Amino acid sequence: MTVLHLSLAPHRGRAATAATRPRSRPRRPRRGFGRAAAVVTAALLTTGLPAAPAGADTPPPTPTSASPSGAPAGAPGTPSATIGPVDYAVAVDESGSLKPEDLERERAAAVRIALGEVHHASTVGIFGFASADQPGQHPVDEVCPPTALDAAGRDRIGVCVAGLHSRTPAEGQGTDFPSAVLQGISRLTSGTDPAVPRVLFVLTDGKLDVKDSPAYGDPGHRAAAGEEALTAALAAAKAAGIQVWPLGFGAEPDQAALDRMAAGGFQEGCVGLPGAKPRASVVKDSGQVGAALEAAFAAAHCLRSEGVQTGRPPADLPVRISPLATVGSIVVDKGDPAVTATYFDPSGRPITGAGSDPDSTFEFSGRDKAIESLRITDPMPGQWRVHLDAPEGHRSQLASVSVLWRGALNSSISLTPPSPRAGEKATVTVKLQTRKGLAITDQQDLKDLAVTSVLEGEGFPAVRVDLADDGAAPDAKAGDATFTGAVTVPAGATGRITASSTLTASGLAADQNRPFSSVVSPAVPLVTAAFSLDGDHRVHPGDTLKGTLNLRNDDTAPHILHPAVTDVAPGLLTLSPDSITLAPKESRSVGITLTAGDAKAFGRLLGHDGVTVGGKVSVVDTSDRDRVVADSPLSVTVTPPPSFLDEWWWALLLLGILVVVAVLALLVVLRARKTGTSPAGLELVLLDGRGRELGKLTADGGSGGWYGFEVSGVGGPHPRLVRRPGGTYRVQRSQDGGAVLEVRRRTRHRLGAGTPVELADGLSLTLGASRRPGPGTPPPASGSRPGRTERTTPLNDLL
Structure with a gap:
């Protein structure tokens, strides 16, 4: 059976919501600090969304039944990315090896996590750590207990994170990594759901220092004991399914120590892509914090990042949201609470407040703080714009804007020929589409996609099929979101066959499992069909396209064929007729009509240039075990309905010509009349x-x-x-x-x-002898001469 699914990392995290977690008041900060350095969490913020785990130790989804044509006869519904909450903890180094400004940037990271998270049931717990060097001291200082990141929770995080502070010698100034990791494990595993992803961020300079901590034994052996304890703590994190993402701060962060922590935790948290594995990032200055954390958070949570844009207000910073996105956050690190941010969607409409429109839902957070975010569900794809402004005296800080998103896509799988013979070479094609069933045209949306396929059936073991979108045969064109591979049907194939595919992609969830199922053909097929579409494959909403099915039945019995459009979102394209009966030994051509949905079915998808709708025209022989006799790729461009001017320009031109002619004729008449009088x-x-x-x-x-x-x-x-x-x-x-x-x-x-x-x-x-002077005749001169006598008419004989 064919299965198209998104392979996501098995996050054995826990999911605690606000209702299941005890809440305590945030501790009163013991040290005041300036603005929470606005940079560190841009990437952290945007979304704890991984789907249910699907890692190395998790079996792939069980294939589900599908129509013989490889997809339900009707079009697939709009898939939703399996977006769920994520639980994470943030450990912030408060040791004496970090300067106050470094701690300031660490605090900012926690704020950005809270503001950028896209799922309201995700949770975050934040604690500081240093060391316990004397009786009464403690290595860990929890400032924010696990808190659900709804709108209220994000605001609470912004308050309680102020409790992070630089330790004094009286509080213990070492760096106890083992205690920090164990604290994160405790908070991420206590009474939680193992299916929810778990991530621990460690913000530090990477310098283990427990030389003054009695808990690690004799002073001469404390360094080695600390290393041993850290190894054991990281192993425990790995066993608990917790990823560890270190972020290095300070003047001279220990890169090797940071790398060790990243490699010691759980490695299968997302898809099996190299960029998705936990890794350490060193942040040398505040300008690098946002980009580093965005990359880390995107990889940790299977998100897509569109990069960071920077500028000083007043400025307009563009950010792109992919048509594949189902949810995302635009995070603005303003650097100064006095800076204001205004968001404009791709149509130029300002998003002024929380709420929803017919297509999207919006939620703002932190609008009066140095870091704010706009969370969008089902965002309009395209180029968004964030306008930053500030009063005089508040324009020196460098601001940044970033986007993290999670998305979904559709897929369509076909086999050519659709019913191959045993021993025959066939081609497997997997076409990826947006969640609305439209063609993927931007190469940026195709990066890091990997598709594999398996051919299974009666009488032979499963065969792996390598697929590529590189333009090399049998792939027709590179970079068109169509992955193609060749396979030879084993000679032992005797009955049903199924082609399945698996999509691996960071930040993208696949739609429903939709395999391609058919039957091995006899040496000479009894029923054949071929589909062709007339014209240039362009149509307006509600209009139709004509096509032809060439059919042949060499059997002595009649066959009933069922043609249908498959792998197309509901309401976009329909086909008629949907049933054809072929008499024994009959060969004929049947006219097919494809009808595009009305403008309401497409909504804002049409845009200015229209959209390309993909899918297939499949013909199933219901009289022969639902054998697929035709499975033709379909690509139809639907353009917006023509305007009155577009449709009737010729009539308006003709009318204009007639008006000009009429005016000229009128002028001639008026001139003639004027000349006549x-x-x-x-x-x-x-x-x-x-x-x-x-x-x-x-x-x-x-x-x-x-x-x-x-x-x-x-x-x-x-x-x-x-x-x-x-x-x-x-x-x-x-x-x-x-x-x-x-x-x-x-x-x-x-x-x-x-x-x-x-x-x-x-x-x-x-x-007298009047005349009509021609053009150029000079004005007549007056004169007088005697003349003949004429009879006069009284003045009152009026005309």
Whole structure:
């Protein structure tokens, strides 16, 4: 049977919640210190999440049944990373070999642990240690009993950690590592669940010093006795399933001693990756503390780290959250409580307070302290931004921002051919996807992934299959989250076969166990099928894609085939028809329709550029022991629905062209109308009472379509027409070829050749030989000459 699971380190830790642990008041600090140096715990904080143990001494999960196609016929649901609590203890060196500023940084580590932890039921106990050199002294000083790290618990840690202090000679200033380790074992194993991971952090300079401690015998043998006791204590930690992660502080930390402690504790706490084994880190200055602890905490708890960004306020620090993440913490070491941090998700929306939206849940801690955190469940993937600001006088401290997260992914396994013959070479393919069933495209998300496979079946022993994503045959492309390997089906295979795979990855939990199961084919298969998808495999939500199934039945009996989309999250893609009957000896092609879910099914997954949905189209012969006759990889790109502009741009362009044409036509008409009524070229003739011509005036274009004039010298011997805009009279050409005369903008008269209009004092006006001047015709000049007598029309014969 095929099993895809995440191999996590067997943490034989204990899980005590707040309800199962006695709580005591935090001790009043005996020494005051400045700000809790904000750096040490960035990485420690973010998540005690390992899943149930799966180490060397823990058998792999028992495979579960699956559909013959290698996955449930329906799509897998959104998997959740098996995130649980973690119990850890922090031992802080208070000996005289450390300077006060080194202890200050150690204290900051404890604060960051509390603020960065992502599981509210995780616990932490914090104690200082030095040595007991005189009666009444004690090597261990517990300042924070095991405390559940809910919001209130994290705040309590921030208060009680102030009890850590530098020991005086009167209190014992040696360094008793054996007592510190044993104290951690006691707190991590008392009445706790062995399935919960256990981690002990030792913050020290690594210098064992029990020369003044009577508990270790004669002064001449105390050093050797101390080494012996430390070896025994580390062995006890290993037996109890406790990882030991030393962090070195001070001017000259003992690297060899720190390495020894890391190697002496439990080594199988996470997956079997070299980077996940406990190791010692030396912190030379406060600027290195955050990065060192982040790496340590990520490895100790199977988390992923996105690195540390630093800057001085005001500043914008970017942090990336992977689409694989299901829970994580953004930890901000501000260096100064006066610094404020504002968080923006990848869409630019500010996260202003605790609570939830339709997709994510948020929880803030320590907002008024030097170190704060934002814990996010189901975070929006992408580039987050933390804006730091501070008033004048509070901008000198270097701030840092880090992210630790835990995630989950889907997987899809297939065998090609899906029903191979005994002795035939086949290809096993495992495709990894995000928890939403989408393609993994960022190489950063693929780092440290390892996939192996096993082929099992009737008639032969299990065969290991090596898989790779390196682009070398049979793998088609490197770095595409598809792991491929070749295997020859043993000659003894007689019936069912199952291909299984195992994913090993730090910080990632696999989805449900989903093996690929089929049946060995006879020498000549009776039923064959091949699937192909038309077009460019791009679709909008709610739209469809067409495909074809080419089917052949060489049997003498009918066969019922069941095609389905598998390894796709629910609602994203569906296939029809879901049942096809092939008659004996029938060969035909069947049209297949793939339908993408609506926009609501994809939600914010679509983004701006769309998403690629992976999976398979599997065809199972239900008439032949659910033999898989086709198992084709499927990759469909779903893009956001087109906007109105995207969909109708051509119509808008056509409409724009029509509008332009209509406007041009209107302008032509208006111009033609204006030209038709323009007074330019009208010849106005002034007549006396006997109809004799007294003078002429040829109109130009005038103003506003009218030509204004006046009769000068009325009542005198030589009246004449004079151009005068705004005069008593004005004329305009009419559409019938004549003209309209308007008197003082009140009365209008028809004016034509041979039909004079009376003006005043026996004078009248008529039209002469009018013309329409062409372009470039100069304005006509006025003149007067005697003319013939015309009949006049009374002025009150109005038009």
